[in-house]
Amino acid sequence: MLAYAGQGLASEPGEGAASQIRDFLKKCDxxxxxxxxxxxxxxxxxxxxxxxxxxxxxxVIERDAKDAQAAVQIVLAQPSISSQLVDNLNASIHLRALLTDLFLIDEILKSHRRAD
Known part of the structure; x- marks a missing residue:
């Protein structure tokens, strides 16, 4: 998503790697x-x-995942996905909160695995 956001595209192109943003967002959803x-x-x-x-x-993870999913879904609902739209999605507090949750639980799970 960061690579697409950095391209400065006004809309998603019809082909090539950048056109995969919609598929990527559907997988994320x-x-x-x-x-x-x-x-x-x-x-x-x-x-x-x-x-x-x-x-x-x-x-908390469930709630944050639902909030992040709502943000992804509203982007997917747009007829064309611009780089700026993806940049704003990347900056969304909802996605960032979920990522932080996942980093935290990952460290907890790893610490328990190391203790075994």
């Missing part, structure tokens, strides 16, 4: 559906005293 449940499968394997904090954080 699909991946966001059920993301929290997918991660919960890994979290459920942790041998922790209480799952309550993890369950609460999975709710």
């Amino acid at each position: 699909g991946a966001l559906t059920g993301l929290a449940q997918f991660i919960t499968g890994f979290v459920g394997r942790l041998e922790v005293e209480s799952m309550a904090p993890y369950a609460a954080f999975m709710a």
Whole structure:
């Protein structure tokens, strides 16, 4: 997405690598559906005293994934996707919040794996 955003295109071209932005965003949209449940499968394997904090954080991931998905879907709803539109999507606090959530849970999962 960053490469497309940096091209300064007023609309998506009909062919070439840059025209793949819509397909990429559709894949992103699909991946966001059920993301929290997918991660919960890994979290459920942790041998922790209480799952309550993890369950609460999975709710945060679910909420942030839905917010990010709404942003992706509104971009996909446009007849043409400009570089500026993708740049604004990249800057969206909703996508950034989800990425930060994923970085955090990834570190937690890795730390548990190292402890085993």
